[in-house]
Amino acid sequence: MLDILMIEDEPNIAEAVRFILTREGWQVGLHPDGLGGIEAIRSEKPRLVILDVMLPHRSGTEILAELRGDHDPGLAATPVLMLTARGQASLSLPQADAVLAKPFANDELRAMVRRMLN
Amino acid sequence: MKQHGSRILTGTRIRERRLALSRRQADVARAAGISAAYLNLIEHNHRPVGDHLVLRLAAALDVSAAELAEGREEALIAALREAAVRLPDDAAPEVDQAPELLARFPGWAGAVIALARRADALERQLVTLSDRMTQDPYLLTTLHEVLSAVTSVRSTASILAEGGEIPPDWRARFHANLDADSLRLSSTAQALVAYLDSFDTQGAIFTPQEEVETWLAAGAPPVEGAGDLASDAARAMARVHLRQMEEDRAALPDDVLAAAAADPDPLRMAARLRVPLDLVMRRLAVLKPAGFESAGLLVCDGSGALTLRRPAPGFPLPRPGDACPLWPLFQALASPQTAIATLVEAPSGRRFRTLSLATRDQPLGAGGPVLTRAQMLILPDEAGSPARPDLLIGPACRICPRADCVARREPSILATA
Numbered sequence: 001m002l003d004i005l006m007i008e009d010e011p012n013i014a015e016a017v018r019f020i021l022t023r024e025g026w027q028v029g030l031h032p033d034g035l036g037g038i039e040a041i042r043s044e045k046p047r048l049v050i051l052d053v054m055l056p057h058r059s060g061t062e063i064l065a066e067l068r069g070d071h072d073p074g075l076a077a078t079p080v081l082m083l084t085a086r087g088q089a090s091l092s093l094p095q096a097d098a099v100l101a102k103p104f105a106n107d108e109l110r111a112m113v114r115r116m117l118n
Numbered sequence: 119m120k121q122h123g124s125r126i127l128t129g130t131r132i133r134e135r136r137l138a139l140s141r142r143q144a145d146v147a148r149a150a151g152i153s154a155a156y157l158n159l160i161e162h163n164h165r166p167v168g169d170h171l172v173l174r175l176a177a178a179l180d181v182s183a184a185e186l187a188e189g190r191e192e193a194l195i196a197a198l199r200e201a202a203v204r205l206p207d208d209a210a211p212e213v214d215q216a217p218e219l220l221a222r223f224p225g226w227a228g229a230v231i232a233l234a235r236r237a238d239a240l241e242r243q244l245v246t247l248s249d250r251m252t253q254d255p256y257l258l259t260t261l262h263e264v265l266s267a268v269t270s271v272r273s274t275a276s277i278l279a280e281g282g283e284i285p286p287d288w289r290a291r292f293h294a295n296l297d298a299d300s301l302r303l304s305s306t307a308q309a310l311v312a313y314l315d316s317f318d319t320q321g322a323i324f325t326p327q328e329e330v331e332t333w334l335a336a337g338a339p340p341v342e343g344a345g346d347l348a349s350d351a352a353r354a355m356a357r358v359h360l361r362q363m364e365e366d367r368a369a370l371p372d373d374v375l376a377a378a379a380a381d382p383d384p385l386r387m388a389a390r391l392r393v394p395l396d397l398v399m400r401r402l403a404v405l406k407p408a409g410f411e412s413a414g415l416l417v418c419d420g421s422g423a424l425t426l427r428r429p430a431p432g433f434p435l436p437r438p439g440d441a442c443p444l445w446p447l448f449q450a451l452a453s454p455q456t457a458i459a460t461l462v463e464a465p466s467g468r469r470f471r472t473l474s475l476a477t478r479d480q481p482l483g484a485g486g487p488v489l490t491r492a493q494m495l496i497l498p499d500e501a502g503s504p505a506r507p508d509l510l511i512g513p514a515c516r517i518c519p520r521a522d523c524v525a526r527r528e529p530s531i532l533a534t535a
Contacts, residue, residue, distance in 0.1 A: 103272040
């Protein structure tokens with residue numbers, strides 16, 4: 001079972017984040033598109049989802065809303081960390097457990113993920 | 119009213135000129151062939167001055183008649199009053215003294231008008247730039263691109279700088295990523311600068327709907343070769359408009375409409391001609407027959423999105439994608455097939471008679487979706503109706519100065535008045 005599933009369309013960001021978090025000892029999976037994002041969460045059942053807001057084909061907020069409405073209460077309650085390019089102040093994401101604004105410091109990412117997984 | 123305002127100014131100017139020459143009222147009056155008492159009334163703007171008398175007074179005062187009764191006065195007074203209307207509530211200029219100000223201190227009056235016009239121009243530029251910054255899809259996409267590249271560079275560079283064990287293949291990959299992202303940043307930044315430079319071009323068109331509206335304003339020339347229609351989307355939209363206009367014209371020919379337009383009420387026009395009201399409204403906005411020369415038309419779909427904007431002079435219109443929620447156009451959506459006549463007032467103080475109507479259609483039959491469309495015919499209230507306006511409207515919240523509007527959904531970027 002994955003610790004973290006990251007849904008992010010920017011491959012270089014995804015690679016960097018995966019490396020940072022893998023080095024911390026977590027198992028990280030990647031999904032590159034909004035399309036199929038909810039299916040990836042359902043099949044992988046990760047402990048944490050890192051979800052970009054602006055994704056091709058399907059936005060992160062749509063995926064989050066569908067996840068929260070899932071008939072499996074355990075899956076619906078999966079902690080979600082949203083990555084946003086818009087900044088936390090201008091975007092209201094009440095269904096997310098945490099929001100991280102791009103660009104972020106690696107320490108900030110590690111601390112947030114550690115807090116959410118523990 | 120116009121005549122009166124003009125003559126008031128002329129009287130004041132006659133007095134100013136006489137005093138400047140240090141001449142007595144009686145002398146000037148005698149030279150002009152009138153009594154001193156009558157000249158006194160003229161100078162204090164209590165009597166009108168006919169054209170012949172202006173000529174005689176001008177000769178007596180050794181000045182040209184044009185200088186005493188200049189034709190541009192009314193426009194200048196209107197400009198002064200308009201400048202006063204736009205001031206904040208706590209500023210209370212003596213609007214009724216605008217003619218006096220112009221006559222006695224033409225230099226200062228000119229300065230006020232010039233400043234007001236400059237403020238208007240800057241406001242328009244601010245709105246244009248603000249629209250671009252917040253709604254321009256190219257700009258949003260480009261900035262997102264920049265942010266993504268910066269995020270990648272920052273995370274990757276930190277990985278390399280933090281030290282620790284990095285397998286050689288990963289290290290090589292990160293270096294390659296840094297190289298690619300820095301290249302991406304460089305080219306995107308150049309494109310962004312070039313794009314921002316283009317902001318200097320006033321009134322640039324950048325959405326297909328704006329292209330179509332410009333094309334319509336130019337008289338809807340043939341789509342092929344129309345310079346205003348730069349995009350495929352705009353050309354496709356223009357063809358749809360052309361088809362609709364041709365169908366409308368066949369259903370209500372120019373000569374029939376022009377004859378019917380003697381009646382200022384579009385509802386009565388539609389009833390007498392036995393045609394739908396929405397057709398009459400569209401045709402009035404296109405043909406603009408006598409009595410409807412300044413007609414404008416707004417059309418929206420069931421979601422409230424504006425699909426066509428034919429501007430009426432002075433009616434405050436924002437960029438596509440934005441609107442004032444108080445426009446009667448949107449009220450019509452809630453009560454289809456019922457015409458709503460509303461007298462509205464813009465922030466500039468100008469009033470407009472509006473007629474709004476929503477229609478419903480099921481083009482795919484009874485089982486298909488119901489499509490709602492609303493139209494609002496806009497006519498300047500040139501008669502100056504004494505009634506209070508039914509509604510105080512604006513262009514759109516972001517560029518509307520009505521600070522205490524109950525329908526406000528976001529703060530204005532303009533100074534509130």
